[in-house]
Amino acid sequence: MSTSDTMRAIEISAFGGPEVLRETRRPIPIAGPHEVVIKLAYAGVNRPDALQRAGLYHPPKTASDLPGLEGAGEVVAIGAGVTSIAVGDSVCALLPGGGYAEYVACPAAHCLPVPKGLDAKQAACLPETFFTVWSNVFQRGGLEAGERFLVHGGSSGIGTTAIQLAKSRGARVFATAGSDEKCAACEALGAERSMNYRKVDFSEEMKAQGGADLILDMVGGEYLQRNINALADDGRLVQIAFLQGFKEKVNFMQVMTRRLTITGSTLRPQSDLAKARIASELRAEVWPLLSSGKIAPVMDNEFALEDAAAAHERMEGSEHIGKIVLKIT
CATH class of the missing domain: 3.40.50.720 (NAD(P)-binding Rossmann-like Domain)
Known part of the structure; x- marks a missing residue:
């Protein structure tokens, strides 16, 4: 497999502390039916990522084993049946996993447009929370x-x-x-x-x-x-x-x-349909508040993808105020 078919990613090499997060290369995902592939600019860092790293929060069998439950970037491929999103759209998305990578596949119904006035860094902080x-x-x-x-x-x-x-x-x-x-x-x-x-x-x-x-x-x-x-x-x-x-x-x-x-409740194990319904309500009830500036994500710190371990240390030290993100590209 050539490097053009692969992407940079952060994997969990073994269950343990932040030091087990390791840079690797993985195949670029392919969009399945009703899915999109996003070229990520940023990914959010969340407590469930640390629990997964520690072996306490296993991903669903159908999800990527890579950590990362939210991100923002550009849609680069769409699967069969996707009509609401086009290649080139800027989106943020709730992910089934796989966010600590350059590309990720997820259900199209779990994507939302980047709110007006926000950049990809801010938008990457929205979905999971x-x-x-x-x-x-x-x-x-x-x-x-x-x-x-x-x-x-x-x-x-x-x-x-x-x-x-x-x-x-x-x-x-x-x-x-x-x-x-x-x-x-x-x-x-x-x-x-x-x-x-x-x-x-x-x-x-x-x-x-x-x-x-x-x-x-x-x-x-x-x-x-x-x-x-x-x-x-x-x-x-x-x-x-x-x-x-x-x-x-x-x-x-x-x-x-x-x-x-x-x-x-926990969010990750819920059905794709349940998450799609949440996304629909957010688009109608909350996204206008973000676009108008009435509410906004609170940002703490940015780390490079390869510094994911440091991002986890920051989060688990509980000194942060607001969201921590990884810069992917």
């Missing part, structure tokens, strides 16, 4: 205007997205973060109160506000009972990750007597 926030906060969590919304990890990619979207739709937004600097960043984005969890008991703070109607959590562990304590009657807790672990003793009497709802 916006699909996750929209589906969990609004579709699953049912957040409505005037409700009190608490998001943990407010300075993360998920957190900065959730704060802006919830605020734009009229919710009262609260957040937690791990430093005063991060809390200030959350409040600058629209949170009316951001709590440094190293100094403040968020459960007591939220109870003083009347309780949270909805909580979006990716921490898990001992936060589960504290989240239950922090909810208002009839409140909802949506769980999307477990950074502190997924096993914990919980007093379910409060769930019964206060009519609480505990739910959650």
Whole structure:
């Protein structure tokens, strides 16, 4: 196979720390039915990438083994049945995997146009976080205007997205973060109160506000009972990750007597149709906000593709505010 048939990519050479990410060459993917191939300019770096690298989040059997769940670039090929996208279009996409590479194939229905006023670097940060926030906060969590919304990890990619979207739709937004600097960043984005969890008991703070109607959590562990304590009657807790672990003793009497709802989801295993429906709602409800500048991705750091290990170290060090990206080309 000639080099013209292959591409640069970052593979997981073995399960472990960031050092297992290794540059390699792989065949350029081919667009299957209802798929496109994108020549990526940037790829987003996300927590699920690190979990996959550690052997804790295996890709679906039909997906690439390369990490990377979002990116932006130019469509260079379309498969049979694709009518909504043309070669040469600039898009960002939710990927089944394979984003740490020069080219990637994905379902055409999971692509969205690069919003007006944004470049490929910013657009690469949109899909994973916006699909996750929209589906969990609004579709699953049912957040409505005037409700009190608490998001943990407010300075993360998920957190900065959730704060802006919830605020734009009229919710009262609260957040937690791990430093005063991060809390200030959350409040600058629209949170009316951001709590440094190293100094403040968020459960007591939220109870003083009347309780949270909805909580979006990716921490898990001992936060589960504290989240239950922090909810208002009839409140909802949506769980999307477990950074502190997924096993914990919980007093379910409060769930019964206060009519609480505990739910959650992961994005990657959902069907192509489910993801296409999320994409359709984002195009209608959220993309106009991005194009008008009312909301925008919060950027932290850019790394070259070959420096993916350093990007993972930055993310796992939890010092970042907003999104980390890899520059592909």
